Amino acid sequence: MNISLILQMAADADPDRIAIVCEGRRWSYGELHRAATGAARLFRESGASHVALLDENSAAAAITLFGAAIAGIPYVPLNYRLADVDLSALLARIAPAALVGDTARAERLNPDGGHLFWTRQTLIEQAEARADGPELEESDEPVAVQLFTSGTTGVPKAAVLRHANLLSYILGTVEFMSAEEGEAALVSVPPYHIAGIAALLSSTYAMRRLLLLPAFEPDAWLDLASDEGATHAFVVPTMLARVIAAMEARGGHELTSLRAIAYGGGRMPTELIDRALDLFPEAAFTNAYGLxxxxxxxxxxxxxxxxxxxxxxxxxxxxxxxxxxxPLPTIELEIRDEEGRKLPVGERGEIYVRGDQVSGEYRERSALDAEGWFPTRDAGWLDAEGYLFLAGRADDVIVRGGENISPGEIEDVLMTHPCVADACAVAVPSLEWGEAVGVAIVVRPGHNPASEAELCELIRSRLRSSRVPERISYLEVLPYNEMGKLLRRQVKAHFQG
Amino acid sequence: MKPGTKLKSSVCDTEVMVIRVGEGDIECGGAPMAEERPAERGTVDAAFAEGTKIGKRYVDEAGTIELLCVKAGTGSLALSGTALRAKDAKPLPSSD
Known part of the structure; x- marks a missing residue:
């Protein structure tokens, strides 16, 4: 199995249909396939062990992904926002790589890696020049993509996605060529994120035109969406908030083409989604959860x-x-307790999943259990109708005197207070209980902060007394990463520091 | 045979990828499919001439075998003489 099949089928079915619009150029599926084939020749001849991307979103990212697949070399999109010291360690781990993008930085950070370099432009030029030639022999390399985790708990892990995992996901969720001729999906998530990779594969298989925004910026997003008549978009919650703010600054919106908005990648505040549903009364909203x-x-x-x-x-x-x-019909999902026993409806525990699309595998080891279940380390619970509610990371659970407390339940209550704009509950050291609840609050502009006693009383009145915070801290903002993920560890460090 | 194996029709342009492996002979246009196309193309059996569609998934009644059509052709697919049917698509909203 090989994910290049996705592009090959699209190019066979309708080579002239537009696949990608980026930086003023329009790529048909036929052109994209030819360039990917040419790139595969370059990558295979390079002798590289990995094909890396150190770049923002562009057509070159798509050509690199599919080119790596045809060549049968694992594709490793790197996070260009990483600090030099962290990026240089990752470059050493994938040496020698065929690297596309910011070649100057990669060369400076890992001069002895034996890497081969192409910029966005030179890759496209050389790949197109090498599109014709003897047919490339099919590869049996099982790994399609290797993604380094954000490494908030230590050294980044190299998560491995096999061709079989990704193809199973695409075939199970997307109908081939199901997009209507005029559909266009705006993608602004970075290429090193799984959502960026999934967007490329899904849209190609549906044959939905992709509008690639090199890096997210709300005004550029709005301009591209209205210029190209975007019908679909995927955003993380912070992007949606910034798009709405920019729309309001322009005095209304002209996004009449937008019919479907999918979001994921972080917690969506109820207030924000309610607002978006009112602002786009005709749009179809989809919330996606995945890892x-x-x-x-x-x-x-x-x-x-x-x-x-x-x-x-x-x-x-x-x-x-x-x-x-x-849960998708193609996977199984269970909530389990710490001993791995399945929990009944309504009880919080760790989310376990199983299915062909689930890799659960790292370069170092597989995290799957003997029956093929993957412990996600995400906490959650199911309601009576099978709806899944997330309750933070399993590692974020506060253990107070043997009692497990999920930060989410405390945060949900705090957010109901009119003065609270954002809230984060973490474990703080406690002599009496081992751990206790610490709470960081961001006060809504124009509101007076509620007293500690008032917030404690709110928690006590809605939850058990064990949930009442021992410490409360008022912060300007909470720390988030660029994908809108709350960095709880930093809040924890704030209480310890 | 394992999942991912690509099979070609010996009588038309049809190509499939095996998604789920089962017992029996995989045929197209009334003739066995194979990883390599024969030097000389046979003729499509009129009883198996409804054609294949790219992107469609084909299954037997018992659901033991599943094939993805990656190239369309004029023959139709069968498992040991019994016609396969196109699997109904369960559309999901686009989530990425």
Whole structure:
């Protein structure tokens, strides 16, 4: 199996249809396939062990991904936002690589790696020049993509996605050539994120035109969306918030073409999604939950479910707007306790998944258990109808005197206070209990901060007394990474420091 | 045979990728499929001439075997003489 099949089928079915619009150039599926084939020749001749990308989104990223697949060399998109010291360590781990993108930086950081370099432009030029030639022999390399985890807990792990995992995900969730002729999907997530890779593969298989924004910026996003008539978009919650703010600054929106908005990658504030549903009354919203190790989406909340929850007065239905929907029919999902026992509906535990799209594998080891289940380290629970609610990372659970406390339940209550704009609960050291609850609060502009006593009383009135924070800290902002992920470790460090 | 194996029709342009492996002979246009095309192309059996469609997945009634059509042709697919049917698509909203 090889993910290059996705592009090959698209190029066979309709070579002249537009695949990618980026930086003023329009690429047809035929042109993209020819360039990827040429790139594969370059990569294979290079003798490299990995094909790396150190660049923003562009057509060159798509050519590199598919070119690596045809060549049968693992594709490793690197996070260009990493500090020099961290990036140089990763470059050494994938040497010798055929590297596309910021060649000057890569050469400076790992001069002895034996890497071969192409810039965005030289790759395209040389790949197109090498498009014709003897047919490349098929490869049996099982690994398609290697993604380094963000490494918040230590040295980044190299998560491995096999061709079989990614193809299973695409074939299970996308119907070939299902996009109508005019559809166009705006992609602004970075290429080193699993959502960026999934977007490329899904859109190519659906034959939906991709509008690639090299790096997210709300005004550029709005301009590209309206100039090219974007019908679909994937955003992380922070992007959506910034797009809405930019739209309002322009005095309304002209995004009449936008019919479907998918989001994921971080916690979506209920207030924000409610607002978006009102602002785009005709748009179909989809919330996707997935991990790198699961080849992207494993659960989703669909458009009808969004609208039903949005207009419902029933608290159970309404609450689903805060869920990530139901597991895909192609995977199995269970909630388990610390001993690995399956938990009943409504009880919080760790999310386990199993299925062909689930890799659960790192270069160093596989995290799958003997029966093929992957412990996600995400905490969550299922409601009676099978809707999945996330409750933070399993590692973020606060253990107070043997009692497990999920930060999410405390944060949800704090967020109901009118003065609270953002909240984060973490474990703080406690002599009496081992761990206790510490809470960081961001006060909404224009509001007076609630007293500690008032916030404690709010928690006590809604949850058990063990949830009442021992320490409260008022911060200007909470730390998030560029994908909108809350960096709890930094909040924890704040209490320890 | 293992999942991912590509098979070609000996009587038309059809090519499939095996998604799920099962017992029996995989045929197209009434003739066995193989990894290599024979030097001389045979003729499509009129009983198996409904054609294949690119991107469609084909299964037997029992669901033991599944093939993805990666190149369309004029023959139709069968497992040991029994016609396969195109699998119904369960559309999911686009999530990425």
């Amino acid at each position: 790198t190790e699961t080849s992207s989406t494993i659960a989703l909340l669909g458009p009808e479910e969004h609208r039903a929850a949005h207009r419902s007065d029933d608290p159970t239905v309404r609450a689903r707007l805060g869920s990530v929907g139901r």
